[in-house]
Amino acid sequence: MKLWRHLLFALNSAWQSFWRSAAVSLAATATVTLILTMAGINLLVGHTLAGVLDQYRARVSVISISVADDTPLTTVTDFEDQLRSDPRVVGVSYLSKDEALARFQADPVNADIARQIEGNPLAAKLEVRVGKLADVAAIDALARQWRGADRNDPTDYQGEFIARMLRLSAWLNLAGVVILFVLLLISIFIVMNTIRTAVYHRRHEIEVMKLVGATEWFVRGPFVLEGILTGVLAGGLALGGLLLAYRPFVDRFHSDLFFVPLGYDPAFVGELARDVLVAGALLGALGSYIGVRRFVRV
Amino acid sequence: MVLTADFSQRPLISLQHVWKRYANGTEALRDVELTVPEGDFLFLVGASGAGKSTLIRLLVREEKPTKGKIFVDGQELGRMKRRHLPSYRRKVGLVFQDFKLLPRLTAFENVAFALRVLGEAGRVVQARSKDALEVVGLSNKHDTYPREMSGGEQQRVAIARALVHSPRLIVADEPTGNLDPATGWEIMQLFLQINQRGSTVLMATHNRDIVDVLRRRVVAIDGGQVVRDDRAGGYHEALAASALRA
Ligand SMILES: Nc1ncnc2c1ncn2[C@@H]1O[C@H](COP(=O)(O)OP(=O)(O)O)[C@@H](O)[C@H]1O
Numbered sequence: 176m177k178l179w180r181h182l183l184f185a186l187n188s189a190w191q192s193f194w195r196s197a198a199v200s201l202a203a204t205a206t207v208t209l210i211l212t213m214a215g216i217n218l219l220v221g222h223t224l225a226g227v228l229d230q231y232r233a234r235v236s237v238i239s240i241s242v243a244d245d246t247p248l249t250t251v252t253d254f255e256d257q258l259r260s261d262p263r264v265v266g267v268s269y270l271s272k273d274e275a276l277a278r279f280q281a282d283p284v285n286a287d288i289a290r291q292i293e294g295n296p297l298a299a300k301l302e303v304r305v306g307k308l309a310d311v312a313a314i315d316a317l318a319r320q321w322r323g324a325d326r327n328d329p330t331d332y333q334g335e336f337i338a339r340m341l342r343l344s345a346w347l348n349l350a351g352v353v354i355l356f357v358l359l360l361i362s363i364f365i366v367m368n369t370i371r372t373a374v375y376h377r378r379h380e381i382e383v384m385k386l387v388g389a390t391e392w393f394v395r396g397p398f399v400l401e402g403i404l405t406g407v408l409a410g411g412l413a414l415g416g417l418l419l420a421y422r423p424f425v426d427r428f429h430s431d432l433f434f435v436p437l438g439y440d441p442a443f444v445g446e447l448a449r450d451v452l453v454a455g456a457l458l459g460a461l462g463s464y465i466g467v468r469r470f471v472r473v
Numbered sequence: 474m475v476l477t478a479d480f481s482q483r484p485l486i487s488l489q490h491v492w493k494r495y496a497n498g499t500e501a502l503r504d505v506e507l508t509v510p511e512g513d514f515l516f517l518v519g520a521s522g523a524g525k526s527t528l529i530r531l532l533v534r535e536e537k538p539t540k541g542k543i544f545v546d547g548q549e550l551g552r553m554k555r556r557h558l559p560s561y562r563r564k565v566g567l568v569f570q571d572f573k574l575l576p577r578l579t580a581f582e583n584v585a586f587a588l589r590v591l592g593e594a595g596r597v598v599q600a601r602s603k604d605a606l607e608v609v610g611l612s613n614k615h616d617t618y619p620r621e622m623s624g625g626e627q628q629r630v631a632i633a634r635a636l637v638h639s640p641r642l643i644v645a646d647e648p649t650g651n652l653d654p655a656t657g658w659e660i661m662q663l664f665l666q667i668n669q670r671g672s673t674v675l676m677a678t679h680n681r682d683i684v685d686v687l688r689r690r691v692v693a694i695d696g697g698q699v700v701r702d703d704r705a706g707g708y709h710e711a712l713a714a715s716a717l718r719a
């Protein structure tokens with residue numbers, strides 16, 4: 176009962192305090208909205224890039240071993256069995272010369288060349304799906320040692336490319352995290368300063384509360400709630416903007432950057448909503464908590 | 474002459490060799506000894522800057538003594554933990570020269586505020602605020618805002634607010650300082666009445682007429698030292714004593 180009355184009191188004074196210094200509160204809300212929007216864009220871009228990277232990853236985790244034309248089928252099957260029993264390998268499939276040709280011809284990109292082909296210049300292939308990207312190099316080395324492999328062009332493995340992709344994705348992740356961190360720090364600082372203003376506006380009330388024996392957290396509570404209110408409001412506004420812009424943005428760039436598999440992911444919207452709102456509430460709480468610890472002492 | 478406390482009663486307030494030096498080096502209180510039994514009515518007199526407000530700030534633990542000990546109701550204030558301050562302050566009613574009312578709240582709401590911040594139930598808040606306003610004679614001003622009231626009325630609201638938790642001790646820092654003599658006299662009557670109902674009253678004041686007429690205990694301080702403690706003194710005698718010292 177008492178707790179409930181305290182909560183009502185705090186909510187009521189937080190709401191009044193927010194509007195008492197409306198200019199400051201709204202300016203802070205607008206700034207934090209902007210920052211959360213940037214953070215949201217960061218998340219969206221990060222998610223989209225992760226999607227693109229995943230597709231690349233899926234592609235590069237498969238290496239294709241060209242089988243020399245003179246390799247007997249039993250040698251191929253033996254090697255296939257050896258690969259299958261390797262714990263790093265997820266799957267192996269064999270593609271005969273005919274199948275390789277059929278697949279080559281089926282791809283419209285190759286239509287012109289396919290018409291000029293005489294006989295079957297394509298090698299039979301062993302397509303090996305490796306579980307972890309980091310193990311692809313080892314499997315490639317194994318394949319190159321195999322005597323049944325085509326001597327000129329044993330595999331399609333591009334070691335440097337994979338390594339670069341991995342480094343790039345690690346850097347992008349790190350940059351994303353750093354940017355997010357800086358943005359959140361700035362928001363916390365902004366909320367802290369709004370609370371300083373709110374405390375200044377309410378200094379008489381705070382003094383009276385102290386002298387009639389209000390507890391420290393009773394005095395501080397409304398300010399913390401005001402901070403959370405600011406954060407959640409900013410989070411909601413930022414989220415609204417992001418959701419409105421996400422789809423059109425992806426569509427627009429999808430046609431411009433057709434070679435990048437950019438995609439709209441409706442499943443991510445829920446995750447984004449949760450992240451942005453929780454971030455708003457947390458940074459509001461943290462900023463006002465720090466502000467109140469600094470500026471409200473009983 | 475320093476009158477020692479009546480030892481049949483446990484003193485409500487006891488200051489033992491209290492010194493207070495502010496951060497800027499001002500020595501506001503020097504070796505103050507003071508004992509106030511429960512039920513006392515005590516005037517604290519002295520020139521501006523003598524240290525009266527400092528003593529009051531120490532009593533409500535807004536400041537801590539630099540040296541010495543202060544006991545109120547058996548608790549040593551210097552050792553009191555911060556989290557115990559609120560419950561301590563509820564035992565003390567505070568009244569100031571500038572009233573310290575909240576301008577956006579009505580008389581009733583100002584009084585009720587003191588109970589609301591403690592999370593009291595609405596029923597209790599209503600009943601006790603109403604009673605407190607009745608004690609100070611403002612039953613007809615519940616819905617009036619501070620700016621619509623005279624200084625005397627505002628001070629009555631402040632007193633009602635100080636009374637609303639039924640504190641054992643009322644501490645007032647120049648409560649008549651902003652009021653004309655007639656109004657000041659009315660307010661003083663109110664404090665006497667509160668004292669008769671059992672609360673101990675400690676009041677800093679400049680109002681020599683009142684001190685002279687009421688013949689209550691007078692403690693004079695000068696330059697941070699107690700220079701006189703008179704069971705039934707007057708302002709002039711007290712200041713004369715301080716003049717003698719100077
Ligand atoms: N917060 C403070 N910091 C420094 N000096 C102070 C402070 N408050 C009061 N003083 C000084 O302490 C002395 C006593 O002040 P005060 O207790 O306010 O006297 P009074 O209430 O009797 O006029 C004065 O010299 C005053 O200037």
Ligand SMILES: [Mg+2]
Pocket residue numbers: 525526527646
């Ligand atoms: Mg003073």
